[in-house]
Amino acid sequence: MKKIFVMLAAAFITASAWASPSPIENEKAQEAFKKEFSEAKEVSWTQKDGYYLVSFKLNNDWMLAWYSDNGDLQAMQRSIQPSQMTYLSAKTVEELAANKTLLNVAEISKEGEQFYLVKIDDDKCVSVYKIFASGDYTRISKTKKKSV
Incomplete structure (x- = not known):
């Protein structure tokens, strides 16, 4: 739990790092994301510390989601x-x-x-x-x- 929180803080501090993430190959995470956020725009994926992170825009809000290997949503971040x-x-x-x-x-x-x-x-x-x-x-x- 502490590790996820530290990752959230690091991602928050370095939000600009999402400009050019590399694509990922985890189908479970991608399927779970598409099911939950089908209206998402400007989607980009990266992988860090065993988690699959996806940055996207939904309803004019920038968001960041953390997924596990098995496609479970671990955390969400929304810029407000x-x-x-x-x-x-x-x-x-x-x-x-x-x-x-x-x-x-x-x-x-x-x-x-x-x-x-x-x-x-x-x-x-x-x-x-x-x-x-x-x-x-x-x-x-x-x-x-x-x-x-």
Whole structure:
């Protein structure tokens, strides 16, 4: 479970890496994806750490899905705006991002749990927070900026 969460955070931080993934050959994952997301556009696949990841656009939302070898959906990520968050989680983002730059917000669904990953930039570091619908949060990574 922890490994999947670390992968979610890494994918969230490096979302731009999905520009040119290589095709995959897992038919079970592809069939499960086509069944679940038949209306998906701009689909691209890649493989990482034993999971099959598919990036796609659905209803004007960018999404990312993680599939296992046997075609089971392990996790979902959807890029959203803070206005699409629950009131308490959006309020937490507003407080955390005060006088800082909000870089991205992703809604994550994994193992029956739903939360948000929020990336915030300030003068000294870039932080990623895991925020729950209740507004509770944990900083899961902090990367210091290099001095110029």
